[in-house]
Each structure stands twice: as structure tokens, then as C-alpha cells.
Amino acid sequence: MSGLRIATWNVNSIRSRLDRVLDWLDRRDVDVLAIQETKCRDDQFPEERFAEHGYEVAHVGQGAWNGVAIASRVGLDDVEVGFEGQPGFDRDAETTLIPMPVVDARAIAATCAGVRIWSLYIPNGRGLTDPHYTYKLEWLAALQTQAADWLADPDARVALAGDWNIAPTDDDVWSPEFFAGKTHTSAPEREAFQSFLDAGYRDVLRPFAPGAGVYTYWDYTRLRFPRREGMKIDFVLASPALAGEVETAEVDVAERARDGASDHAPLLVQLRAP
DNA sequence: ATGACGGCAAAATGCCGA
Numbered sequence: 001m002s003g004l005r006i007a008t009w010n011v012n013s014i015r016s017r018l019d020r021v022l023d024w025l026d027r028r029d030v031d032v033l034a035i036q037e038t039k040c041r042d043d044q045f046p047e048e049r050f051a052e053h054g055y056e057v058a059h060v061g062q063g064a065w066n067g068v069a070i071a072s073r074v075g076l077d078d079v080e081v082g083f084e085g086q087p088g089f090d091r092d093a094e095t096t097l098i099p100m101p102v103v104d105a106r107a108i109a110a111t112c113a114g115v116r117i118w119s120l121y122i123p124n125g126r127g128l129t130d131p132h133y134t135y136k137l138e139w140l141a142a143l144q145t146q147a148a149d150w151l152a153d154p155d156a157r158v159a160l161a162g163d164w165n166i167a168p169t170d171d172d173v174w175s176p177e178f179f180a181g182k183t184h185t186s187a188p189e190r191e192a193f194q195s196f197l198d199a200g201y202r203d204v205l206r207p208f209a210p211g212a213g214v215y216t217y218w219d220y221t222r223l224r225f226p227r228r229e230g231m232k233i234d235f236v237l238a239s240p241a242l243a244g245e246v247e248t249a250e251v252d253v254a255e256r257a258r259d260g261a262s263d264h265a266p267l268l269v270q271l272r273a274p
Numbered sequence: 275a276t277g278a279c280g281g282c283a284a285a286a287t288g289c290c291g292a
Binding site: 182219 | 278281283289290291
């Protein structure tokens with residue numbers, strides 16, 4: 001019996017990417033997939049198609065934006081939408097007097113074969129002086145507070161999987177200069193990412209793909225993919241116990257090369273057989 | 275100095291993305 005295969009993928013619309021996502025799950029023999037940017041309401045999510053391929057799905061959607069899900073063929077228990085203290089964002093704060101922050105569909109959890117999986121879509125930030133940037137940092141701080149607690153049991157098997165919208169080191173972007181003054185590489189964002197590592201979480205990919213030029217995202221424009229100009233912004237951060245079970249991890253870059261691909265490639269993690 | 279691609283929708287232009 002082989003070990004669990006866990007993946008994360010920002011699919012940039014599950015309705016546009018449905019056939020290729022299902023095909024990828026089959027081809028890569030994936031047990032659990034954390035999905036981000038489903039871009040649909042709960043009633044629009046194609047659960048039946050996933051069921052045909054043997055997967056149960058937990059989803060929380062927000063229409064055209066955001067949306068996260070977990071698809072599993074090894075059980076899907078204790079589903080949790082959002083995390084305690086998850087901040088909201090007020091889209092109309094600039095133009096309306098009454099604050100109306102909305103808790104975005106950016107976090108969902110489930111326990112699959114004994115692993116607590118979080119599918120996370122960290123806010124983009126937009127610009128260093130944008131309210132969305134403050135929101136991003138608050139969101140990460142609130143998540144870190146909870147995530148640190150999830151490590152109280154040293155045997156806890158926890159995976160924080162998703163689109164972190166942070167490139168933690170200069171090796172993780174094709175041009176550090178290009179991103180100077182922009183989001184994703186700023187010191188506060190990198191410190192926020194580091195705070196998860198300081199709490200004990202580990203980037204499960206880096207040991208298997210060290211150094212520069214390992215990316216999970218390439219902009220659709222400017223021929224970024226053929227020019228190999230990408231960013232490493234998708235991560236599976238694992239608790240120490242879970243990280244110790246990892247046999248190998250890889251970015252499926254070939255999936256990004258296909259016609260009609262998401263701008264993100266999937267990240268696949270293979271655990272050792274029990 | 276802005277756009278490019280791509281997706282979505284109170285849709286044929288505006289928004290969001292990183």
C-alpha cells in the first residue's frame with residue numbers, strides 16, 4: 001500500500017478547468033486536492049463530476065471571486081469553513097460610511113485519512129499602500145495565531161496548503177528587481193510567511209527542489225511561462241510530524257504548459273507508506 | 275505609462291488577479 005498523495009492547486013475557475021482537473025487527479029493518482037480560486041457559488045460547484053471520479057468535495061464559494069475547496073477520496077471529516085478570528089475585507093470602505101467587512105471564501109479545512117488539511121487562498125494585497133495589503137497582513141497574522149495552536153500536539157498531522165501570494169526569498173521570483181515596490185516580496189509579507197516556519201511548519205517542497213528557478217505561478221501575459229519567468233507562491237506547509245512523512249514533492253510544471261491551463265501549476269506531495 | 279491574458283458578471287466594459 002502506497003502513502004497518501006496530497007496536492008494543492010489554484011485552478012483559476014473550477015468550471016473552466018473542470019475536465020483537466022479531473023483528468024489530472026486520475027493521471028497523478030491524487031488522494032486529496034486542496035483547490036483555490038474556484039470562482040463559483042456552492043450551488044455551481046460540479047460536485048457530481050468529482051463524485052464520478054471517486055471524490056467527495058467540501059467547498060465554500062463567493063461567486064466570481066475567491067472560493068476554496070477540498071476534494072478527497074480518502075474521507076472528508078470535520079469540515080470547517082474559515083478559521084477562528086479570520087478577518088473580513090470591506091470592498092466599499094472608500095465609498096461608503098457604514099463598514100461592511102465580508103469574510104472572504106479563502107479558507108476551508110477537512111480531516112482526510114488522519115491529516116488536517118487546510119485549503120488557503122491568502123489575500124493578494126494588490127499594492128503596498130492598498131487597504132488590501134493591510135488586510136493581507138492581518139489575515140496572515142490571524143491565521144498564524146490559530147496555526148501555532150494546531151501544533152500543540154507534537155503528533156498533529158496538519159497541512160497548510162494553498163496559494164500564499166508570497167515569494168519568501170529572492171530565489172522564488174524570476175526578478176527581485178521587478179517586484180521591488182510591489183506586493184509578494186515585501187519584508188512584512190516575508191516576515192509573515194517566516195512566522196509560520198518559526199512556529200514549526202515546514203515547506204515540504206523546498207528539500208526536493210532547492211535553489212532558484214522553482215516556480216508555481218507564471219503570469220498569462222508577456223510570455224512569462226515560455227520565458228520561465230515565474231514565482232513560487234504556492235506552498236504546502238506541514239506540521240513537523242507530517243513533514244517527517246514526506247517521501248517526495250514536486251511542481252507539475254507540464255500541467256502549466258498545456259493549452260487552457262491555469263496560471264498556477266499544481267504542487268503534489270507523496271507521503272511514505274505507513 | 276500602460277497593456278498584455280484570462281475569468282466573471284447587476285456582461286459588450288469594468289473588475290480582479292500577482
